[in-house]
Amino acid sequence: MITIENLSKIYGSQQVLNIESLNIPTGQSFGLVGNNGAGKTTLFSLLLDLIQPSTGHIINNDVQVNTSEDWKPFTSSFIDETFLIGYLTPEEYFYFIGDLRGQNKADVDALLAQYQDFFHGEILGQKKYLRDLSKGNQKKAGIVASFIGNPKVVILDEPFANLDPTTQIRLKQIIKELAAKEDVTVLVSSHDLIHVTEVCERIVVLNKGEVVKDIETSAETLKELEVFFGAESALPVTE
Amino acid sequence: MGFMGVYLLLSLAGAGAGMYFLLKEIFPDQSPMWSISQYFIYWILIELLLRYFMQKLPVMDIKPFLTTPVKKSTIAHYILGRSAASIYNVLTLFFIVPFAIVLLFNGYPAVNVLLWIVGVMAIVMCINYVNLLVNKNDKVLIGIGSILVLGYVLDYFGVFSVKEFFAPVFHALYAYPITVLIPIALAALIYYVNFKYLRDKIYLDAKLQSKSVEANTSDLAWTKRFGEMGSFLQLDLKMIWRNKRTKSQVYISLLMVFYGLVFYTQDMYSSMMPMKAFVGIFMTGIFLSNFGQFIPAWDSSYYSMMMSQNIPMRKYLESKVSLITVSVVFMFLLTLPYVYFGWDALAINFGCALYNLGVNIPIILYFGSFNKKRIELDQSPFGNMQGASATQFLVMLPVMVVPIIIFSIFYYIFNLEVAVGVLSVLGIIGFAMKNYLIDLITEQYKKKKYGMIAGFKEKAS
Numbered sequence: 001m002i003t004i005e006n007l008s009k010i011y012g013s014q015q016v017l018n019i020e021s022l023n024i025p026t027g028q029s030f031g032l033v034g035n036n037g038a039g040k041t042t043l044f045s046l047l048l049d050l051i052q053p054s055t056g057h058i059i060n061n062d063v064q065v066n067t068s069e070d071w072k073p074f075t076s077s078f079i080d081e082t083f084l085i086g087y088l089t090p091e092e093y094f095y096f097i098g099d100l101r102g103q104n105k106a107d108v109d110a111l112l113a114q115y116q117d118f119f120h121g122e123i124l125g126q127k128k129y130l131r132d133l134s135k136g137n138q139k140k141a142g143i144v145a146s147f148i149g150n151p152k153v154v155i156l157d158e159p160f161a162n163l164d165p166t167t168q169i170r171l172k173q174i175i176k177e178l179a180a181k182e183d184v185t186v187l188v189s190s191h192d193l194i195h196v197t198e199v200c201e202r203i204v205v206l207n208k209g210e211v212v213k214d215i216e217t218s219a220e221t222l223k224e225l226e227v228f229f230g231a232e233s234a235l236p237v238t239e
Numbered sequence: 240m241g242f243m244g245v246y247l248l249l250s251l252a253g254a255g256a257g258m259y260f261l262l263k264e265i266f267p268d269q270s271p272m273w274s275i276s277q278y279f280i281y282w283i284l285i286e287l288l289l290r291y292f293m294q295k296l297p298v299m300d301i302k303p304f305l306t307t308p309v310k311k312s313t314i315a316h317y318i319l320g321r322s323a324a325s326i327y328n329v330l331t332l333f334f335i336v337p338f339a340i341v342l343l344f345n346g347y348p349a350v351n352v353l354l355w356i357v358g359v360m361a362i363v364m365c366i367n368y369v370n371l372l373v374n375k376n377d378k379v380l381i382g383i384g385s386i387l388v389l390g391y392v393l394d395y396f397g398v399f400s401v402k403e404f405f406a407p408v409f410h411a412l413y414a415y416p417i418t419v420l421i422p423i424a425l426a427a428l429i430y431y432v433n434f435k436y437l438r439d440k441i442y443l444d445a446k447l448q449s450k451s452v453e454a455n456t457s458d459l460a461w462t463k464r465f466g467e468m469g470s471f472l473q474l475d476l477k478m479i480w481r482n483k484r485t486k487s488q489v490y491i492s493l494l495m496v497f498y499g500l501v502f503y504t505q506d507m508y509s510s511m512m513p514m515k516a517f518v519g520i521f522m523t524g525i526f527l528s529n530f531g532q533f534i535p536a537w538d539s540s541y542y543s544m545m546m547s548q549n550i551p552m553r554k555y556l557e558s559k560v561s562l563i564t565v566s567v568v569f570m571f572l573l574t575l576p577y578v579y580f581g582w583d584a585l586a587i588n589f590g591c592a593l594y595n596l597g598v599n600i601p602i603i604l605y606f607g608s609f610n611k612k613r614i615e616l617d618q619s620p621f622g623n624m625q626g627a628s629a630t631q632f633l634v635m636l637p638v639m640v641v642p643i644i645i646f647s648i649f650y651y652i653f654n655l656e657v658a659v660g661v662l663s664v665l666g667i668i669g670f671a672m673k674n675y676l677i678d679l680i681t682e683q684y685k686k687k688k689y690g691m692i693a694g695f696k697e698k699a700s
Binding site: 101 | 469470473474477478481482540541542543544546547548549550551552616689692693696
């Protein structure tokens with residue numbers, strides 16, 4: 001589904017991302033972990049053509065992302081709150097996204113009905129604009145909006161951050177269900193190793209812009225990741 | 240901001256220096272000091288009104304201070320002290336100091352004049368702190384507005400001379416220097432009231448928090464008729480209506496319809512046809528330039544979403560074009576009554592509207608692609624220069640000046656009919672080439688996309 005080749009991003013003299021090759025097959029649930037500054041958001045921004053690659057390219061379902069716009073109809077994402085339109089109510093926002101993705105009101109309503117639990121009564125019918133919702137509730141709205149219109153590729157940056165425990169558990173369930181669909185590829189980044197190992201079939205660790213681990217998730221994965229990141233912190237300072 | 244700010248300060252200083260001679264000219268038989276004292280009360284009321292709209296309350300982020308070992312009274316003093324240094328207080332200084340210097344050169348006693356400045360600044364401080372107390376209360380606003388109108392009406396019809404009543408009061412500030420203590424004492428008192436009030440309110444959930452408004456949902460179903468563009472049109476309308484800054488642009492545009500009255504009613508301009516062309520371009524194109532020049536910065540806070548969503552760039556731009564087109568047509572309809580001043584007024588406005596539609600819309604959209612400055616939609620509506628840069632002033636040249644030059648050339652060589660005809664034909668040609676032009680602009684926006692996304696992410700300081 002997604003093929004990355006020779007991809008790099010350089011700001012001035014600093015290389016923030018350098019991936020020689022990475023292939024994400026259709027239907028995979030793909031987890032991206034790494035410390036701050038590892039290049040997770042850079043990679044996602046490149047996937048969405050929000051920044052220009054310094055070298056290389058990404059091919060999303062036979063469409064080269066930085067030269068054609070044809071990946072947009074089947075790709076959806078929620079990166080951060082700049083993906084929300086503050087002066088709309090959540091409903092209006094969902095319908096707007098629905099409009100963009102060829103879904104009428106009834107389609108959107110049907111989809112939203114599935115997420116009543118996830119919303120926990122705090123999103124719909126609140127008579128509030130998105131800008132006045134709490135960070136967590138904004139996130140819920142943004143995540144669900146990215147499910148509108150049967151996308152084939154869903155990209156979520158740090159979806160678990162800012163959510164309360166109950167919502168985190170529900171979100172895990174939702175992502176698992178989504179990933180279970182054979183034709184949907186889900187890309188999730190997270191700082192929470194437990195969550196990400198639970199929902200993703202494959203985990204890639206980025207460090208200083210490079211892929212340092214590429215693991216198929218198994219019972220030992222969490223341990224392995226903990227050892228990896230633990231070693232990072234325990235590294236003695238030697239000069 | 241820098242450019243406009245310096246310009247504003249310079250013009251204020253110029254006005255201050257010129258005020259002495261102006262007052263002398265208008266009221267030759269009384270001292271300019273007395274004249275200015277007569278209007279002092281109006282100035283205070285008007286300044287209160289303006290500040291209500293323009294001055295931001297110092298709702299500073301007190302959160303980080305609450306948990307530090309800083310006394311609440313210190314925080315309160317800090318908030319109040321900061322507002323004393325507000326730019327609006329400095330503005331007055333820029334006006335009265337040049338005025339005072341001219342007074343000194345004309346032999347007014349130095350002590351009186353200097354203490355008068357102190358007195359005026361004390362009054363400015365009173366206004367500043369009264370404004371804080373008013374705290375954006377609509378009722379007070381209506382009160383001040385009514386007093387202002389009432390006073391003016393009484394004056395105008397000679398029922399009771401508000402001017403003559405208050406003139407000696409404010410003139411005393413100059414005539415009897417010791418009275419300077421009164422405004423100072425008053426300012427201190429109002430400061431103290433503010434301080435008492437603030438000190439007890441420094442909690443996160445108390446007054447200092449900005450309030451949120453209840454959302455009113457509307458589905459604007461009629462926009463569906465515009466097909467695919469409908470949803471963008473709907474989004475733009477909601478944006479305009481639900482954000483202070485865009486809403487005020489609409490009000491300003493509507494008010495500008497009266498701009499024509501200034502020119503049509505004065506004999507001086509009745510023979511100056513190029514001036515009428517300017518008015519025509521201006522009135523029918525005011526929304527075009529006010530709103531259009533900041534496209535796509537209006538969408539800056541969610542631009543990365545717009546760019547990664549399933550939105551073809553062309554559709555996005557087309558919807559902006561239709562919105563502005565509607566505004567030009569609407570503004571033209573509003574100027575129809577000017578036919579009262581002669582058919583040529585109508586003809587000129589019509590030609591100008593066509594020119595705006597066909598030529599200026601593509602131009603302004605093209606220059607929009609150079610926008611890289613973020614606009615916070617919900618910030619103070621009036622006098623907000625956010626998102627503005629030198630480009631905006633450059634854009635105004637081709638938009639406003641070029642049609643007037645074209646009009647003038649053809650008017651002076653041939654006649655009015657030819658001049659209007661040329662503007663109209665240019666507009667129609669532009670309109671006919673619309674699809675081609677939008678294609679070009681779309682390419683330009685695609686090229687500039689990454690720069691815009693990066694620029695819009697940077698929050699202005």
